[in-house]
Amino acid sequence: MTLELKGVSKSVDGQTHIHPTDMTLEKGTMNVLLGPTSSGKTSLMRLMAGLDVPNQGQVIWQGTDVTGMRVQDRKVAMVYQQFINYPSMTVYDNIASPMKLLGLDRGDIDTRVRETAELMQLTPMLDRKPLELSGGQQQRCALARALVKNAGLVLLDEPLANLDYKLREELRVEIPKIFEASGAIFVYATTEPEEALLLGGKVATLWEGRITQFGATPSVYRQPVDATTARVFSDPPMNFLQIAKKGDRIEFGDGQSTQATGGFAKLADGRYTAGFRPNHLEIGQHAPDAMQFATKLTVTELTGSETFIHLDHFGERWVGLIHGVHELSLGARLDVWLDPRHVYIFAPDGTLVAPAAYALAA
Amino acid sequence: MADMTVNKASSRPRGLPRINSRLVVMTLYLVFLLLPIYWLLNMSFKTNSEIVSTFSLWPRDLTIANYITILTDPAWYTGYINSIIYVSLNTVISLAVALPAAYAFSRYNFMGDKHLFFWLLTNRMAPPAVFALPFFQLYSSVGLFDTHIAVALAHTLFNVPLAVWILEGFMRGVPKEIDETAYIDGYGFGKFFVKIFMPLIASGIGVAAFFCFMFSWVELLLSRTLTSVDAKPIAATMTRTVGASGVDWGVLAAAGVLTILPGALVIYFVRNFIAKGFALGRV
Numbered sequence: 001m002t003l004e005l006k007g008v009s010k011s012v013d014g015q016t017h018i019h020p021t022d023m024t025l026e027k028g029t030m031n032v033l034l035g036p037t038s039s040g041k042t043s044l045m046r047l048m049a050g051l052d053v054p055n056q057g058q059v060i061w062q063g064t065d066v067t068g069m070r071v072q073d074r075k076v077a078m079v080y081q082q083f084i085n086y087p088s089m090t091v092y093d094n095i096a097s098p099m100k101l102l103g104l105d106r107g108d109i110d111t112r113v114r115e116t117a118e119l120m121q122l123t124p125m126l127d128r129k130p131l132e133l134s135g136g137q138q139q140r141c142a143l144a145r146a147l148v149k150n151a152g153l154v155l156l157d158e159p160l161a162n163l164d165y166k167l168r169e170e171l172r173v174e175i176p177k178i179f180e181a182s183g184a185i186f187v188y189a190t191t192e193p194e195e196a197l198l199l200g201g202k203v204a205t206l207w208e209g210r211i212t213q214f215g216a217t218p219s220v221y222r223q224p225v226d227a228t229t230a231r232v233f234s235d236p237p238m239n240f241l242q243i244a245k246k247g248d249r250i251e252f253g254d255g256q257s258t259q260a261t262g263g264f265a266k267l268a269d270g271r272y273t274a275g276f277r278p279n280h281l282e283i284g285q286h287a288p289d290a291m292q293f294a295t296k297l298t299v300t301e302l303t304g305s306e307t308f309i310h311l312d313h314f315g316e317r318w319v320g321l322i323h324g325v326h327e328l329s330l331g332a333r334l335d336v337w338l339d340p341r342h343v344y345i346f347a348p349d350g351t352l353v354a355p356a357a358y359a360l361a362a
Numbered sequence: 363m364a365d366m367t368v369n370k371a372s373s374r375p376r377g378l379p380r381i382n383s384r385l386v387v388m389t390l391y392l393v394f395l396l397l398p399i400y401w402l403l404n405m406s407f408k409t410n411s412e413i414v415s416t417f418s419l420w421p422r423d424l425t426i427a428n429y430i431t432i433l434t435d436p437a438w439y440t441g442y443i444n445s446i447i448y449v450s451l452n453t454v455i456s457l458a459v460a461l462p463a464a465y466a467f468s469r470y471n472f473m474g475d476k477h478l479f480f481w482l483l484t485n486r487m488a489p490p491a492v493f494a495l496p497f498f499q500l501y502s503s504v505g506l507f508d509t510h511i512a513v514a515l516a517h518t519l520f521n522v523p524l525a526v527w528i529l530e531g532f533m534r535g536v537p538k539e540i541d542e543t544a545y546i547d548g549y550g551f552g553k554f555f556v557k558i559f560m561p562l563i564a565s566g567i568g569v570a571a572f573f574c575f576m577f578s579w580v581e582l583l584l585s586r587t588l589t590s591v592d593a594k595p596i597a598a599t600m601t602r603t604v605g606a607s608g609v610d611w612g613v614l615a616a617a618g619v620l621t622i623l624p625g626a627l628v629i630y631f632v633r634n635f636i637a638k639g640f641a642l643g644r645v
Contacts, residue, residue, distance in 0.1 A: 070545075072548050078543065087561075
């Protein structure tokens with residue numbers, strides 16, 4: 001059971017939503033589409049579902065071409081970011097409706113509705129209308145409807161985005177467990193790198209209608225193929241520093257330079273873009289070969305146990321995530337340190353030259 | 363606002379009677395509003411001689427003879443039956459046509475959709491008199507003259523655009539994702555539309571039906587022009603009651619009361635949705 005996209009592309013009114021894309025999704029896998037808003041996650045899902053017909057290319061489901069097939073005839077289920085249920089039906093009828101349409105036996109439907117409702121903790125609400133439920137329950141009802149259908153392809157379009165934090169955490173753990181048993185292909189769109197990492201499986205990073213990388217989630221996170229993927233798969237986005245390697249020095253900013261240590265020592269001379277994740281910036285020197293940068297502190301955000309620091313490094317904007325609460329004065333100079341083992345090196349065109357040393361070790 | 367009035371009143375020197383301005387305004391308003399209707403009701407229960415000869419605020423000589431005349435004389439009650447037939451026909455046709463049209467306008471983009479949508483409304487800008495002549499000639503030549511369907515069809519010219527506008531507003535409020543979820547679940551278009559979509563816009567359908575009913579019920583010019591005997595509406599009957607013995611005031615008043623009733627009844631049933639309907643669903 002596979003879903004294969006072959007050179008699928010979609011443009012609307014001259015605007016390209018999806019550039020030609022090839023992708024193969026395997027049975028029983030969780031596939032996360034990760035990208036910022038309007039990067040094409042939903043467009044791609046709609047093509048997979050058959051809600052939209054691609055301008056070019058084919059959608060192959062289990063070896064047969066289903067491009068342009070009516071969505072009613074495809075075996076798919078979809079859950080939207082908005083809580084979409086049938087408001088005029090009770091929760092019971094909502095969950096039962098896809099099975100009724102398949103013409104299943106009444107008793108069968110009843111047992112499966114009750115099983116699924118139990119799983120989704122909806123049993124006490126079966127006789128209520130969806131709009132009388134809380135947001136989390138409404139979304140669970142939508143998920144139940146998608147689950148009960150036993151579809152081979154389940155599309156979840158940011159299903160947790162409109163829920164509050166607590167519920168999101170709960171459902172985020174539940175969803176993979178619940179759907180794992182069904183053996184279907186899952187596609188899960190999200191804007192949050194953290195969510196992609198929690199869900200595991202495979203991840204496809206999207207940027208402006210292109211899939212920049214598709215592979216096992218941890219390896220995409222650790223070894224992004226290019227700067228775009230690294231930026232998408234990092235929250236806050238990855239920081240970048242334009243550097244030039246000359247001999248045993250790396251030059252950056254307005255004539256600053258530092259000793260080339262770690263992975264930098266082996267680089268050929270030339271121009272590069274160095275990238276590092278916010279959590280790797282430190283405000284104290286922890287490694288003997290850490291590089292020191294003089295920056296100006298512009299904004300601090302306190303999240304309780306962590307502090308986001310927004311820095312200005314000779315015109316480049318960096319964000320650092322440091323542990324603990326710190327008394328830092330805005331507008332003042334702040335020295336930060338960066339362990340060279342945490343730095344990715346990209347060529348000027350964005351392709352990865354050398355992944356960070358820590359990523360290779362892990 | 364309310365507080366200010368109270369303060370003013372309490373600072374007034376004692377002894378002067380306090381005038382509740384709100385009560386006065388409201389009473390005056392209601393009197394002006396209801397006086398014609400009361401007078402109609404008043405007349406309908408009087409005898410002709412009392413109406414013509416004296417000024418009385420209520421019927422001295424209470425009679426229901428006027429109503430009996432209407433309910434027993436076919437010349438009168440067929441007018442009601444005719445009106446109800448063509449009004450119902452018109453409402454059904456208008457909604458049946460407007461529902462798919464409004465759905466298309468709310469869900470699809472097609473060439474000239476916005477212009478077409480606006481053009482629909484311009485149909486309402488022309489006075490019915492403009493259409494009386496073409497309809498009369500057309501219906502006479504195809505043999506539709508003096509039939510219920512003729513009036514019903516003529517009225518759809520005004521009611522379909524209105525119904526489309528009202529329904530489109532309500533439909534726009536239903537997220538498109540519901541349609542798609544239904545298709546994904548396996549609903550065909552027809553089943554989805556009837557089982558899932560129509561209950562969601564039930565109030566809109568109610569309001570649209572109300573407006574179609576009302577317009578068709580009160581419209582006089584087209585319905586009178588396009589009928590003579592077999593489909594003559596009540597409004598036309600009422601304007602042709604000057605007999606040899608003069609005007610039959612009492613019966614005419616009773617007919618008026620009976621003409622107001624259906625509208626009042628319909629308003630009662632859709633009263634909760636009317637405001638939304640006037641906003642064309644765009645609330």
